[in-house]
Amino acid sequence: MPAAPRPRGRPRLAPDAQASRRALLRAGLAQLTERGYVAVRLEDIVSAAGVTKGAFYHHFRSKADYGAVVIAEYDAFFRARIAQSLGRADLSPLARIRDFARNAEAGMARFSFSRGCLIGNLGQEMASLPEDYRDMLIAVLEGWQRMTADCLRDAQSVGEIDATHDPDSLAAFFWTGWEGAVLRAKLERNPAPLRQFADSFLRLISSERSPS
Template sequence: MTATLSSRKKARPASDTRAELIRIGSDIIAHKGFNSTGINVVLKEAGVPKGSFYYYFSSKEDFGLAVIDDFAAEYDAQLDLTLGNPDLLPLERIRRYLRTAIDDMEACDNSRGCLVGNLGQELAGQNESFRLRIDAIFSSWQARVTRCLVEAQEQGYVDPAADPAALAQLLQMGWQGATLRAKVSKSVEPMQRFKRMYFEQILGVKN
């Protein structure tokens, strides 16, 4: 059976439909978690027929990995404006990155946090594919911070005896914890406190 002209006009390109499923899925997963998100809910919200899901994704796991990759790509673009901004001094890039995260948390009323971090807590112990993908993303983000700290060290802003990679890992681990605490307490104060302590007590510079 062929589609009528009118139905063709209404139909979305496959790439648009896939992107819309990922967008809606990301929003629902951010609020409910992956395990509690039903595919039927995503399809209904997107207005996509139930049988169409497996045209775009081979499984719910495949869908979840696509959601993670989409979030990571979007987040990388944001990091280009902060950690990758050559017009800012290296430590100011890190400050800008943390301030942006705090602003984003306030904008969502402390309800979402980092999607990759949330899914890491939920799924890393359950699914090896998710664990490996999330670990690779965290490593990529950590490498960006490391490059900033290496540059800051070369410019004399960071102790020459310090290990930039270890400092970057500490920032990432502490920031994930501060973000989780902000969600639980419904306040960005834990994030602000960690930011201040990291610069003043770990790096030894003014926040």
């Protein structure tokens, strides 16, 4: 009797293998957002994940390969966080951006501001990272910018911001400033930089701001 044909595509991981891969990715998100890529050793990752080096190399060819997967996982996680706030139909568009900022602040506070943004952290280390990370990090930031620009276009459509503003440029400005605010909040272990930037950004672009 002929053997049954093998299913196409990537082999499905056994439950134990799935669990070890998830543990490694969780450990990477925690370690890299807190300490950065260069400072974290493979030994730190497997120890935090509670797995062996053999398990690590079962899933990833190298630390560089692992880091690329962690970037993709973080992007998916953070896109969902952005969409959760910017997709709220019960809030006006600018209130959605404020909601994102407050939720992000709460996320940093949960870890006593010891963890920053993985993408911002890696961007600061780029001189010591695999060169192909550069395009990956830029693509992640541009994706977040597009989501924000769509929200700002909604704000224009309801008159919250002036029609002369360029939503794409404003979104790029927001993420450049926001990443700096996250860096300073982590440095100071304080939410004030996040609040100052978000409040100032929204006040500056709002059509209802008070005249000087």
